[in-house]
Amino acid sequence: MKKTLLLLTIIISAIVLASCQNNNDNILRVGMxxxxxxxxxxxxxxxxxxxxxxxxNAFGEFLGREVEIVNTDFSAIIPALQSGELDIxxxxxxITDARKLEVAxxxxxxxxxIISLVNKDFADENNLTEDSTIEDILAIEDVNxxxxxxxxxxxxxxxxxxxxxxxxxLGTAVESVAQGTSxxxxxxxxxxxDGYRANLNDTMVIWDSFVSSPIxxxxxxxxxxxxxxxxxxxxTFNETGGLYEILAAKWDSVILDDLGRFGLSFYxxx
Amino acid sequence: xxxIFSYIFAILTIAAFVAFVIFRQTSDFSFASFKPYEGxxxxxxxxxxxxxxxxxxxxxxxxxxxxxxxxxxxxxFNALTDVFTEIIYGxxxxxxxxVMAFVVGPAFGTFNRNVMGxxxxxxxxxxxxxxxxxxxxxxxSEEQYMAMDLFGFTPFQRYRYIIIPQxxxxxxxxxxxxxxxxxxxxxxxxxxxxxxxxxxxxxxxSVTFAFVEGYILMWxxxxxxxxxxxxxxKYIERKWAL
Numbered sequence: 001m002k003k004t005l006l007l008l009t010i011i012i013s014a015i016v017l018a019s020c021q022n023n024n025d026n027i028l029r030v031g032m033x034x035x036x037x038x039x040x041x042x043x044x045x046x047x048x049x050x051x052x053x054x055x056x057n058a059f060g061e062f063l064g065r066e067v068e069i070v071n072t073d074f075s076a077i078i079p080a081l082q083s084g085e086l087d088i089x090x091x092x093x094x095i096t097d098a099r100k101l102e103v104a105x106x107x108x109x110x111x112x113x114i115i116s117l118v119n120k121d122f123a124d125e126n127n128l129t130e131d132s133t134i135e136d137i138l139a140i141e142d143v144n145x146x147x148x149x150x151x152x153x154x155x156x157x158x159x160x161x162x163x164x165x166x167x168x169x170l171g172t173a174v175e176s177v178a179q180g181t182s183x184x185x186x187x188x189x190x191x192x193x194d195g196y197r198a199n200l201n202d203t204m205v206i207w208d209s210f211v212s213s214p215i216x217x218x219x220x221x222x223x224x225x226x227x228x229x230x231x232x233x234x235x236t237f238n239e240t241g242g243l244y245e246i247l248a249a250k251w252d253s254v255i256l257d258d259l260g261r262f263g264l265s266f267y268x269x270x
Numbered sequence: 271x272x273x274i275f276s277y278i279f280a281i282l283t284i285a286a287f288v289a290f291v292i293f294r295q296t297s298d299f300s301f302a303s304f305k306p307y308e309g310x311x312x313x314x315x316x317x318x319x320x321x322x323x324x325x326x327x328x329x330x331x332x333x334x335x336x337x338x339x340x341x342x343x344x345x346x347f348n349a350l351t352d353v354f355t356e357i358i359y360g361x362x363x364x365x366x367x368x369v370m371a372f373v374v375g376p377a378f379g380t381f382n383r384n385v386m387g388x389x390x391x392x393x394x395x396x397x398x399x400x401x402x403x404x405x406x407x408x409x410x411s412e413e414q415y416m417a418m419d420l421f422g423f424t425p426f427q428r429y430r431y432i433i434i435p436q437x438x439x440x441x442x443x444x445x446x447x448x449x450x451x452x453x454x455x456x457x458x459x460x461x462x463x464x465x466x467x468x469x470x471x472x473x474x475x476s477v478t479f480a481f482v483e484g485y486i487l488m489w490x491x492x493x494x495x496x497x498x499x500x501x502x503x504k505y506i507e508r509k510w511a512l
Contacts, residue, residue: 198478
């Protein structure tokens with residue numbers, strides 16, 4: 001029996017000891033979900049890549065701190081900020097009132113126009129075209145909206161009093177629009193266009209934007225020092241040779257290729 | 271021969287069903303778009319096997335501790351085992367993974383989510399492992415212990431020649447089943463963004479948008495891990511049968 005107790009003590013102390021590793025203070029731990037190209041994605045060899053990754057690295061340079069990209073499921077980013085695991089989220093996160101209760105936001109540095117991916121048959125039935133307006137969409141009764149849990153794609157239709165089915169990831173949401181189980185998915189432009197590309201015969205894009213959703217960096221509430229630094233950093237974006245120019249040089253063609261209509265300015269203008 | 275044909279037809283039936291489902295959704299079915307992600311996906315298969323092996327080992331150890339608790343003379347340890355078992359049996363693995371990584375982990379100051387995810391798998395499998403030990407050791411009757419006493423076996427001899435050869439035979443099949451359960455359960459670590467099989471396919475899908483192909487691919491890859499395992503289990507069961 002004593003042996004069992006001893007064993008138990010050893011196991012418990014091993015767990016506690018293993019958990020007492022200190023986080024290196026000088027490393028800036030940046031959270032994002034690496035499944036949303038071109039902003040947050042990975043190379044084929046699993047190295048983080050994308051516009052948000054570039055922003056994060058530039059912010060690290062600005063602060064003189066080393067940056068570690070912590071790949072975190074989008075819905076887990078806010079809990080991870082609160083628990084102290086992440087210092088900051090640079091994750092294309094829309095600034096919303098509900099989220100402001102949980103985390104502190106910087107000033108906006110991008111604007112994500114939320115547009116619609118629509119099932120083709122549904123669009124034909126309701127005479128919707130690529131250039132229909134959101135009023136046209138909202139006027140239709142009996143629409144099955146689908147959104148992604150914890151993202152604005154779920155909360156925006158809800159704010160218009162529409163019922164929204166919540167999917168857990170982008171893949172299943174796009175798939176259900178293509179298959180017709182849902183009619184409309186609201187998302188930022190890149191996922192919508194990518195979803196359309198993958199289902200050319202079953203879906204279409206409506207470009208009129210529901211909202212222009214401001215994107216901010218987020219920290220734990222009370223981390224004013226880091227938020228102030230972030231705001232100072234964001235203030236430099238518009239300067240000549242600032243980050244917008246650097247990003248545009250690198251990403252304009254990628255975004256233009258993808259969206260077919262716009263470059264990076266689609267995201268930097270309100 | 272008849273038996274082999276039956277199996278071939280059974281497999282063809284399922285394959286036909288899968289093919290039907292696929293071609294209802296997409297006309298040009300091809301895994302080609304996942305080719306650039308070959309390295310990532312291969313890595314994730316190894317990660318899946320790695321995390322499963324770690325969890326198997328961990329739950330073997332922790333399961334044995336709880337088995338000792340359950341046969342302990344101290345009522346407290348018996349009760350602890352019962353309460354623990356009841357709680358784990360009633361907890362979905364997904365809930366356990368999330369709670370371990372985002373609630374328990376930070377409480378102990380650890381932000382290593384992967385480790386906490388492994389821990390969740392270990393904790394989840396522990397009661398099942400405890401039961402495996404329980405049924406295995408209960409197969410050795412009192413008379414055998416009396417006989418061992420009678421012949422004056424040393425503890426080493428008891429385990430080497432009497433207990434382990436009998437126990438391992440009973441232990442192996444449920445152990446392999448549990449291993450298969452761990453492999454399947456490890457898919458849930460994708461919520462922690464751990465690069466296991468399910469996650470890597472979703473990452474590739476976020477770029478390729480080839481969802482039907484991706485889901486089929488991950489399905490097939492899981493089967494390529496689990497089916498050989500279950501066949502090996504059957505083989506061992508037959509070989510070691512009394």
